[in-house]
Amino acid sequence: MPVITYREALRHAMAEELDRDPNVLIMGEEVGQFNGAYKVTEGLLAKYGEKRVIDTPISEAGFIGLGIGASMLGLRPVMELMFFSFYSVAFDQIFNNAANMRYMSGGLINCPIVIRGPANGGTNVGATHSHTPESIAAYHPGIKVVVPSNGYDAKGLLKSAIRDNDPVLFMENTMLYGDTCEVPAEEYLIPLGSAKVMREGTDLSIIGHGRTIQMALKAAQTLEEKHGIKAEVIDLRSIRPLDEETILASVRKTNRVLLVEEAKPFCSVSAMIACIIQEKAFDHLDAPVRRLTSMDAPAIYCPPLEKEQLPTPQKIFTAALEVLK
Amino acid sequence: MRKLRRPEIALNSNHHPVSKKSPHTKRPDDSAPAYNARLAPINARLGQDEQIAFYRDMVRIRRFEERCLRAYQQGKIGGFLHLYIGQESLAVGCCSVMSKQDHIITAYRDHGHALGVGMSMNELMAENYGKYTGCSKGKGSSMHYFDPSRHFWGGHGIVGGQIPLGIGIAFALKYKGVKGACMAFMGDGAVNQGAVHESYNLAALWDLPVVFVIENNGYSMGTSQARSSAGPSLAQRAEGYGMSWDISENGHDVLEVRDKVSQALKRAHEEHKPTVLEIRTYRSRGHSIADPDTTYREKHEIEEYKRTKDPIMVYQNTLVAEGVLNDELIAKIDESARAEAETSAQFADQSPFPTVEDIKKDVYWETDNPADRKSVGTLFFD
CATH class of the missing domain: 3.40.50.920 (Rossmann fold)
Known part of the structure; x- marks a missing residue:
């Protein structure tokens, strides 16, 4: 079985889902030309083109809200927050719009969106960039929260998150991005909610x-x-x-x-x-x-x-x- | 009456600062005939049936809301009730030019838009009453109407929060290759929210087919435009983003609204270009029911609008003068709208509330569709 890094496992999950479903797209700051601030999305722009891999301006409330709106029409945006800490800039969009949309519309509208990025401390980047908001996110009914601890789980969980019809906040860890483990090259899914x-x-x-x-x-x-x-x-x-x-x-x-x-x-x-x-x-x-x-x-x-x-x-x-x- | 301090800025219809005309608005001058919305291509060949339909749709919104107000006063409706009275020409004008592939999203003053896209009074009134037969099963409220089957994506409570969603809808249309646009409505109070400016930037940057419609009724709740928004006009801020903009000075004229918004929609359909369209209007009632409506504007200002620019009265006068409407037809339309509103109140009254079990439905797609659930584990913690 191939031994790859956590970041490569995430990338493989996104690539497989981009191949599988034309409604899946990648969006975020520096995800394309820059190849990802943490290189998670490296090579995806070259392979899938500008329609599917989209660089955004530094504008979290705007582009996260845009992704949520697009998901209401059936797209499956996988949005990267360069640091998950920046979720607070888009708080209203995530927790008023994505979390409540299905409820307030009486079940008529879904938001099949994934918002992913690293949520951790330990890298000397100070208080603003080191938030770990799992409990704040999970507090909100309507939201799902996933936190993989290794590359194998990261791939299987991210694929499940992308296929999920509810909004999923997917919290990674920059300290784990370089960790390696055995990850199957073929497709597999890990259901959300299984410890x-x-x-x-x-x-x-x-x-x-x-x-x-x-x-x-x-x-x-x-x-x-x-x-x-x-x-x-x-x-x-x-x-x-x-x-x-x-x-x-x-x-x-x-x-x-x-x-x-x-x-x-x-x-x-x-x-x-x-x-x-x-x-x-x-x-x-x-x-x-x-x-x-x-x-x-x-x-x-x-x-x-x-x-x-x-x-x-x-x-x-x-x-x-x-x-x- | 208490004398109000007037802002030291030139005002036209009492409340809107005077602005320079947009590049897309024909400026009347000596050499050109005055702008006449009636001669615009979208209005030039209107049949009598269509004209009557616009009138009827405005009357239906008015009578529905008057019935809502009574229900609110009777204690049948909780929370907020933001009436659209005085602004009916905007929703009716904009919805009347939507193509089958166009979509709309708006803020919490959403009754006019919901009726404009064809939602029924019954489902709206029932929603206001918090009943299970409401469009959101009584879970949304008057502020949160939705009907995706009619391309109506809400009904949103946080000022400006719906605008990023609106550009997302436009993004999805373009992504899927659909020749449609999204009309994203906001009030004049929304234009100072960061999310709106971020949306302007993204829409202009990515050439998204969106029309940002600012329904400028002059007051963001109780704060006038002069006291809340810098700059000569709200629409002109689009220039900072290299975006087209336009102003409909006479928002009370349903035909002018149709003309202005159809030009913006054409730009979205044919060039995938966004537009900021500011429509000047006025609300004849308070911000919500609890608004005393006496501290921030003077009574004569409200009366003046109702006397000279009420959109239903103005259009009625036009259609009577043109021989399209007569007293008999006016009475018939009015009676029918009142009866429809009354029926909706009865329908709402007689409908059941959602059950306690319903509180936890419509939270997750997965728990509402257990046969297709892929995840495992606990989703609710009580």
Whole structure:
């Protein structure tokens, strides 16, 4: 099986869907001539031409709204936000228009649009460019939110997102773009809403999404090597829809939970999942649910301190031991 | 009456700043005959039936809204109710020149456009009442009417927020090779929203077949144009984007509206070029029902418009003078529109509300179409 990068996996997903459906198009800042600010769309303009791969001005409210309007007529725009952080410039378009359109029209209108881009910190680009808005997005009924942690999932999930008839916010990670893994050259789809057991274990469930899954896997390895602790690592992959069954099955098995994520702690995805666990699996818990998130302040620039602000494998390791105390 | 401070800027019909004529508006001068919308190609060969239809459509909007107002006062309609009274010539004029491949989208003052594209009073009134038989099953409100089968894409509540959608519709038409255009309506209050300017830029940059129709009634809620918008005219801002623009000074004249918007549509159809068309009009009622309508404009200004420029009265006078309408026909049209509006109120009254189960329908396509659902997992969290 070919070993390719996360960014190549995304590109393959888009190319396959461009080949399959003439209504699919790529649009965003620098996606064409520049070959993508993070080279995710590299080569697509040369292959598919200016009709299908469209460079936009820096105008997020305008072009995201345009994509939503076009999706109402049946196009399937895949919109790139150079940084997902720029979603806030288009907030009204995404959360008033795309999220509510089907509802306010009594089911007459759909918005089959994908808005994708990197949503992460850790690259010393300061608070404005380091937002992780999974929970803000998933808060809105009508919106779906997907966060792949590796290239294999990125390809299969992006293809499903493009074919989905509801608006999907697809949050990637610049720190993962260069990571490699085995990705089939042929077509495959991963349904939204299915979590994945990345590592089986019996002593503790570490549940998260995005880049923290790669950290959790490292921490789980160390836990086993140093303490013989078998941690189970669950990658949510999709925030809304959410695979509650896989979460709860793991909790019932291990009886101890550490929730990890890169976002800030208040009203975050882990806060919601902690709530679900206490509602639906309270009797299976042998210890309070613990969360590990970013430190609760705007993303700091200072490179060594940004590392401190974000989760790390070491912090996950330490938090896991505390859950097991 | 309280004396209002007048802005120190020249005004024409009480509320619109005087602007220079656009390059696309023929300026009356000594050598050329005065502009006469009636002689425009789109109006020159109108049959009596068509003329009566324009009149009837305006009367239907008026009577529908008057019935809405009564229902609101009776407590049958909640929230907002933005009446279009005084502006009927705009929706009727614009909708009357739409081709089968044209589309429209507008803001929250949408009753006229919805009736203009042929939606029924029943489904609109029922929507206002929050009933399941409403066009959006009672989930949208008076501000959020939709009928994609008639190419009517709403009905949008956030000022200016619908304009990016409008250029998206135009983009999709061009992408699919359809020779159609989108008329994207906004009020004069929308022109200072960033999303509108971003849309102007994209439409001009990409040659999108869109007509930006500014329905300039002089007031963005309670703030006059002079107190909210810089520059000589709203339409002229198009020049900054290299876009054609035009002004319909007499928006109360349904024939002038038809002429102006059909020229802009032609540009969209034949050249894929956008236009900003500002249509000067006036609303005879408040911004919404709760508007006291006494703090920001003077009563005589409203009365003057109603007395001299009410679009229904003006067109009625024209058609009577031309022998197309007579008292008997006027009464018949009026009676029929009143009866239709009354029937719609009864229909709405007798219709059921949506059920509690309906609250969570129409959120996701997938959960409404479970047999075709591809995703798994939980989508609702209560």
